[in-house]
Amino acid sequence: MTKQPKAVVLLSGGLDSATVLALALDQGFRPITLTFRYGQRHALEIDAAAKIANRAAVERHAVVDIDLRAFGGSALTADIAVPKGRSAAEIGGGIPVTYVPARNTIFLSFALALAETSGAFDIFIGVNALDYSGYPDCRPEYIQAFEKVMTLATKAGVEGGADGGRNFRLHTPLLQWSKAEIIRQGTRLGVDYAGTLSCYDPATDGRHCGLCDACQLRRKGFQDAGIDDPTGYAA
Amino acid sequence: MTKQPKAVVLLSGGLDSATVLALALDQGFRPITLTFRYGQRHALEIDAAAKIANRAAVERHAVVDIDLRAFGGSALTADIAVPKGRSAAEIGGGIPVTYVPARNTIFLSFALALAETSGAFDIFIGVNALDYSGYPDCRPEYIQAFEKVMTLATKAGVEGGADGGRNFRLHTPLLQWSKAEIIRQGTRLGVDYAGTLSCYDPATDGRHCGLCDACQLRRKGFQDAGIDDPTGYAA
Numbered sequence: 496m497t498k499q500p501k502a503v504v505l506l507s508g509g510l511d512s513a514t515v516l517a518l519a520l521d522q523g524f525r526p527i528t529l530t531f532r533y534g535q536r537h538a539l540e541i542d543a544a545a546k547i548a549n550r551a552a553v554e555r556h557a558v559v560d561i562d563l564r565a566f567g568g569s570a571l572t573a574d575i576a577v578p579k580g581r582s583a584a585e586i587g588g589g590i591p592v593t594y595v596p597a598r599n600t601i602f603l604s605f606a607l608a609l610a611e612t613s614g615a616f617d618i619f620i621g622v623n624a625l626d627y628s629g630y631p632d633c634r635p636e637y638i639q640a641f642e643k644v645m646t647l648a649t650k651a652g653v654e655g656g657a658d659g660g661r662n663f664r665l666h667t668p669l670l671q672w673s674k675a676e677i678i679r680q681g682t683r684l685g686v687d688y689a690g691t692l693s694c695y696d697p698a699t700d701g702r703h704c705g706l707c708d709a710c711q712l713r714r715k716g717f718q719d720a721g722i723d724d725p726t727g728y729a730a
Numbered sequence: 731m732t733k734q735p736k737a738v739v740l741l742s743g744g745l746d747s748a749t750v751l752a753l754a755l756d757q758g759f760r761p762i763t764l765t766f767r768y769g770q771r772h773a774l775e776i777d778a779a780a781k782i783a784n785r786a787a788v789e790r791h792a793v794v795d796i797d798l799r800a801f802g803g804s805a806l807t808a809d810i811a812v813p814k815g816r817s818a819a820e821i822g823g824g825i826p827v828t829y830v831p832a833r834n835t836i837f838l839s840f841a842l843a844l845a846e847t848s849g850a851f852d853i854f855i856g857v858n859a860l861d862y863s864g865y866p867d868c869r870p871e872y873i874q875a876f877e878k879v880m881t882l883a884t885k886a887g888v889e890g891g892a893d894g895g896r897n898f899r900l901h902t903p904l905l906q907w908s909k910a911e912i913i914r915q916g917t918r919l920g921v922d923y924a925g926t927l928s929c930y931d932p933a934t935d936g937r938h939c940g941l942c943d944a945c946q947l948r949r950k951g952f953q954d955a956g957i958d959d960p961t962g963y964a965a
Binding site: 561566596597598599600601603604605607608609611612631632634636637640641643644647648649650652 | 834867869878
């Protein structure tokens with residue numbers, strides 16, 4: 496039996512990254528999941544991530560604290576109101592205030608450190624260029640540029656070095672998928688979407704608000720996929 | 731009078747980054763200094779960085795906590811002995827155990843977040859490809875790859891975006907300088923090297939150990955530059 500390769504999977508607790516974890520498992524990787532605590536308004540998604548990782552029986556689930564509040568500038572980390580009830584055109588147009596400066600770059604840097612110390616050469620991240628076209632660090636050209644950095648940055652990736660050197664790979668299986676396609680693929684692989692949390696601003700009882708951009712995209716995704724939405728929405 | 735552009739300067743408290751700060755000031759930038767607390771064995775260099783920033787009257791001095799110990803794998807963050815008394819050939823050959831996985835990538839990611847939220851498009855880092863040729867993330871090709879990531883990753887860097895978009899620049903003025911050249915240039919600009927700390931493992935009284943790789947490179951640099959070394963060495 497061939498030993499399965501390890502892979503670091505960024506796991507937020509949301510619908511997208513839960514699907515990515517299922518895809519990594521389906522591709523034969525042994526996932527090490529990585530969740531960040533970064534001054535979000537609620538810790539519910541960190542709990543959701545831990546439960547998803549536990550259910551998938553991952554090799555290791557790591558939680559890393561990073562304080563992005565020092566840098567301000569985002570509705571997810573500072574005191575800016577999360578937009579509610581925006582139209583599809585508004586959601587698709589321009590960079591939203593929920594953009595966190597350099598967030599994916601910081602996340603991927605820690606993922607790279609974890610991969611190198613774990614002996615993994617594969618990193619999975621659930622970025623999506625369609626539903627979240629407003630985020631610059633979800634674009635294919637950004638992903639390609641960071642993949643190059645990963646191999647150049649590391650002892651493990653140095654070509655011709657003492658360890659031989661290998662290329663790191665940054666997997667973005669959701670990059671060109673619609674939300675409906677993500678949900679269809681995840682459902683095929685048995686993802687329990689009831690245990691995922693997408694909302695930027697959940698109700699006090701833990702339910703999805705139903706009005707923020709993420710809730711609207713989630714709800715429409717289930718509708719478009721023709722799959723029953725197990726999510727409880729407050730509105 | 732033209733307003734001087736801001737720049738984020740990574741400041742470790744060592745000789746190299748103190749020189750970089752002086753060079754950024756000399757080039758007309760208003761520096762915002764950024765120091766990391768990351769599970770080093772001693773906090774003396776963090777104090778040294780704060781004093782250097784204060785002396786240079788920087789716009790802002792930011793200290794960010796990051797816990798690299800979760801990732802292990804380095805003499806600077808874990809319980810691996812710092813090598814002492816190595817020969818020049820040993821220092822120059824291969825990747826040392828003091829290598830921290832993905833460290834510069836993590837540092838530069840936070841610098842990018844700080845730059846974007848501060849309105850800076852320039853980041854200075856004191857990496858050096860000669861004296862520390864063993865670190866993969868000090869190589870010119872790594873620096874170029876990360877510079878590309880910076881512009882692609884950010885709202886501020888998106889070309890043709892709502893804000894117009896600008897390229898970020900990653901300045902590495904020390905990249906091809908010898909330690910002696912660094913010291914000569916810094917001395918010309920009035921850097922107070924007595925206030926810098928290079929040692930990986932200082933004595934209990936705060937003096938440089940004199941035996942680790944960093945101390946040996948520092949001592950030899952002053953000798954080669956023909957400049958009096960203000961540093962107190964324990965051995």
